Structure formats: structure tokens, C-alpha cells
Amino acid sequence: MKRQQTGRTPGRPKGNTDSRSVLLNAASALFMAYGYEPVSLNQIAEKAGVTKASIYYYFNGKSDLFTASVTEMMGRIAMYTRQLLAQGGTLRERLVKVAEAKIAVNHVEFETMMREAIHSLSEAQRLQIREAEHDIHRVLAEYFAVAAEAGEMRSGEDPLLLAHAFSSLLMVGGRDTSLAPDAQQSGLAERIVNLFWRGAGPHA
Incomplete structure (x- = not known):
């Protein structure tokens, strides 16, 4: 007797939930919280509420899932950074918002x-x-270039180099909690931007 076709690829996760997106969100959260080595596919599957077999339906393995989750996360960061920089106020004020958003995430x-x-x-x-990481720098560089043309930042500097410098300062702020012992994230963001701005702002 011929087996009836179900129309579903073998191994495909059941249900209407976008399992791939759920997996990516779970994986990026775990990787950013604990790093690469300590995180297992079983942990990711458990956090996502799916089976381990579901991971292999979408991804070839841990490295493939890691790459997809990190690049998608960086795409969201680039988009959110652009949204913050597109708001009103001075560039310096908008950079503080970017710094606050970065420092607020524990990773x-x-x-x-x-x-x-x-x-x-x-x-x-x-x-x-x-x-994907470079896309974030390109967003910052774009706004730095516009600010330099408008006289809000010193001209003649490489906008992309400034973007890397600013990102490096943000990484230090996110890594060293001793910089803000009272958990004053807004104050730390101001200090980081002030440190950057003294080197990038227009000459008096």
C-alpha cells in the first residue's frame, strides 16, 4: 500500500511558529550571555522550546547557527543605531542614546x-x-561624515576610523562594570561620549 503524502518535509518543525526566528533569538541571547563554548545545542533548543532535531532542519550545526544568530543580531543593532541617530537633537546627544542602549545590555x-x-x-x-559588524560602523561613519560637513565635528578625520574608535569605547564601557559602580548607566554613557567628543568635536 502506497504511503499517503503529508505535504510536510520530514523533520520539519510542527506548528505555525516561525521556529527559525525563535531559534535565532534564543541562540543570540545565550551566546551573548555566556560566550560560544559553554552554550550547547541542547540549551538553545530548550530555550527556544523546540527539539534539537529542529535546529538541524534549519542549520548544519552550532557554527552555522552561531553565524546566523550573530549576523542577524548585528543587523538589528545597525538598524536600531540608525533609528537613534536619526532622532532629533545634537549628534552628541544622540550618541549618548546609542551608548546607553549598548551599556544596558549585559553580554x-x-x-x-x-x-x-x-x-x-x-x-x-x-x-x-x-x-555584519562592519555594517554598524558604516552607520556611525555615515552620521559622522554628515556632522563633519555641517561643522558639528572636526573635518578632515576619517569617519570610519572615528566609528571604530567610538565602538571600541562602547565595548570598554560594556565590559568594565567598575566604571559605573553605582549602576549609573546614563552617567557612564555621558562619560564615554565626553571622552570621545573631546577628540572629535570642533576646535574652539
Whole structure:
């Protein structure tokens, strides 16, 4: 007797939930909280509320899921950074908002996480992640270039270099909690932006 076709690919997760998106959100949250090595596929599946088999329906393994989750997360960061920078107020005020948003998220240091993962990633995966990271820098550089043309920042500086410098300061602020012992995240954001602005602001 011929088996009746169900119309569903074997192994495909059941239900109407977008399991891939749920998996990506769960994976990025765990990777950013604990790093690459300590996180297992079983933990990700449990947090996402799916089976481990569901992970292999969408991804080839841990490195593939890591790459997809990190690049998608960075895409969201780039989009949110653009939204914050597109708001009203001076550029310096908007940079404080960007810094506050970055510091408010508890996570492992990105470069540390990448060092853990690097040997498990293919060259193509490494490039994909670095390109997604670079998209965030490009957003910042775009606004720095506009500010320089308007005289709000000193002209003649490389906007992309300034973007990397600002991002590096944000990473320090997010990593070293001793910089804000009273958990005054807004105050720390101001201090970081002030440190950056003294080097990037227009000459008096």
C-alpha cells in the first residue's frame, strides 16, 4: 500500500511558529550571555522550546547557527543605531542614546566570544560576521561624515576610523562594570561620549 503524502518535509518543525526566528533569538541571547563554548545545542533548543532535531532542519550545526544568530543580531543593532541617530537633537546627544542602549545590555565581550568561536568557523562564516559588524560602523561613519560637513565635528578625520574608535569605547564601557559602580548607566554613557567628543568635536 502506497504511503499517503503529508505535504510536510520530514523533520520539519510542527506548528505555525516561525521556529527559525525563535531559534535565532534564543541562540543570540545565550551566546551573548555566556560566550560560544559553554552554550550547547541542547540549551538553545530548550530555550527556544523546540527539539534539537529542529535546529538541524534549519542549520548544519552550532557554527552555522552561531553565524546566523550573530549576523542577524548585528543587523538589528545597525538598524536600531540608525533609528537613534536619526532622532532629533545634537549628534552628541544622540550618541549618548546609542551608548546607553549598548551599556544596558549585559553580554560577554564580542572579541572574546569570537576568539572562542574562531576555530569552529569557516573562513566564509568569519567574513560574514565581520561584514555584519562592519555594517554598524558604516552607520556611525555615515552620521559622522554628515556632522563633519555641517561643522558639528572636526573635518578632515576619517569617519570610519572615528566609528571604530567610538565602538571600541562602547565595548570598554560594556565590559568594565567598575566604571559605573553605582549602576549609573546614563552617567557612564555621558562619560564615554565626553571622552570621545573631546577628540572629535570642533576646535574652539
